[in-house]
Amino acid sequence: MKVNNIYKKKLILVIAIIILSLLFINLTNLLYYIAYTIDYLINRSTYHFKEEAQYKDNRLIQNDYFLTTFMNNNRNNRLDKLPRIESQPIPELSIQELTKENVEKVSKCFTEPFIVRGLIKEFDCVKKWNLEYFENEYGNIDVPAFSDNKTVSYSRNTSTRLKKCDKDTNLCSIREICDGIKKGEPVYVNNISKLFTVSKQAENELNLHKMSEIMNSSFFKKEKENKFMSQLFLGGKNTGTSLHCASNVNFFFNIKGTKHWGFIHPKYTSIIKCQTSEKGLFAISDDDFFSESENNPFLKIPRYEALLHSGDFLFNPAWYWHAVKNKTDYTIGVANRYIFDLFGEVPCISNNIFFSFLQLFSPSYYLQWASSYDKNKSTQEIYGTIVDKEILNNLSKSNAI
Template sequence: MDLLPEILEKSKPITTVTEIDFKTFKKEYFNKKRPVLIKGFAKKWPAFQKWNFDFFANLEIQDQIEMEIGNVLNKETQLEEKDVKKYLEKVRDKGMEESEDKTYLTAYQIFADFPQLLDDVDFSYLNKVTADDVPAVWIGPKGTITGLHADDHNNMLAQIVGRKLMIVASPKFKNQVYPSSKFDYGAMLSQVDINNYDEDKFPEFRDIEFLRVDLEPGDVLFNPKDWWHYVKSSEASISTNTFAYTWKDLLILRPIERIKISMHHRGWYKKNNCTCCSN
């Protein structure tokens, strides 16, 4: 069964502010590891004025990358190599609103090839309290899903085009999400596919207290490390985010992550049980 409607009916709205200064952000949300939605925070960014599907489709992108098809975090991993520029042109020209093709350009590190795009965004509130970050963009049609998971680093996500629905849950519900053994770089996954919920296998999942997030163009969400979240695009969408590491993360977490990914690529760790290789 699709449990999402029930979750949305029971969920509470996330803490939302319309204005926030850096001192308040650091004291009340970053230090306390509390998520917050900042309404309209990105509307002053150049990205909000410039970025659309035409903008990205017209960039001289040469990349061929594997893109996710469907919910690869909580189901079987399906990936397909596509030409990024042709994909962007397809989203631009057709919208893919009614298409069954839910291929998703996820965590695309476009800033590495086009560093000038960093001038279009402003993640300085998070950058001021962290030591390193990895910015990315997310582009896809209506209906794309990022399954339930928890990142092991802090995340600030800005919605630029289109709308997304998110639900988030505190780390205290870790046992009730039924953590998966599936390997995903930088994240812990849930076994539960919210849109195909099996109550017999995951009976305690319904006890989780979710918060609802309605991301509209210009909104920015701070989602602290270890908070569980699920994302579904309500419209064709362009988002940008940064994954940020503290000094502690750099000294302890990142070396462990790199060891795991190195072992995985050599077939010594979670072979054929991952989100980076098609099943």
């Protein structure tokens, strides 16, 4: 009976999304979706990786042509006459101000970012974690690691390659990664779940259970603990992540070091040269948020910036564009991603109905879900394994260094 109710909910969801799409998505976007689907089917059946392709050119299966054509037209004409404006600080709440009403007000019902300084400073991960602790406790765990092969000052989603510490597995041990960071190498562990899927100790040290009483939010209640996927970020100075956005909300723990974050509201997506991923789970851009060049379009639109320090907490909403640059000798952070309940309180769809539309109607998205779902496994186990495997599979097809 319960299974039937789940299927009924999914059917209602599909019907609702179609209706919403017709109401809120204009004709151009509908045409784009048709083009996206055709292009997806053609490229999936005909595309072959070339030796010289690298990860950046792998994006051919991510429909760059159509997204560029339909969503980024006339950007320069629209921005040329606008003056440069200063960025604004990301809104902050103090620990004393953490009431449900204040959180919903400052985040506009969880659709805007906000920071709570020192919120997690007493958590085990903040007290214990550093490079030496990682080497001793988790040093033998192998994870994918990125190394910047360009002259840019920080690693990019679309131009980084897998650092080949082991010729057979394309993996680095956490011990090797920590050693590389100490030597000043631009190595970066980015969005990797494996530490938390294989080590219950590491997962427990995040103290996610404490967030329920601290945040006064139902996100962290016992019955919803299974909806989180945690991902590790570990890197040296000047590593980071280029401009991107994703379909789920992120309760980010800044555990060690200082990170420079930049945010752009989803409503400015039309001036960002970007593309969605194959499954519609995220979107990426080659645009450099932190560039001081006069040609940087983001200097002319509203944007947020902030420095996160050890013990700080950041709420990163769904589909909000953001870029990150690491400022200290090393940084450790964890993204605790809430794998959304479409009928729950998290507004993952509303920030970008168009991108959500592409995800929910991506054939690859449902094939992945159908092949990976296991009612006996946690969200961390299911999604963490999928994401890590996808990163490794994509990068192993390009030339590793």
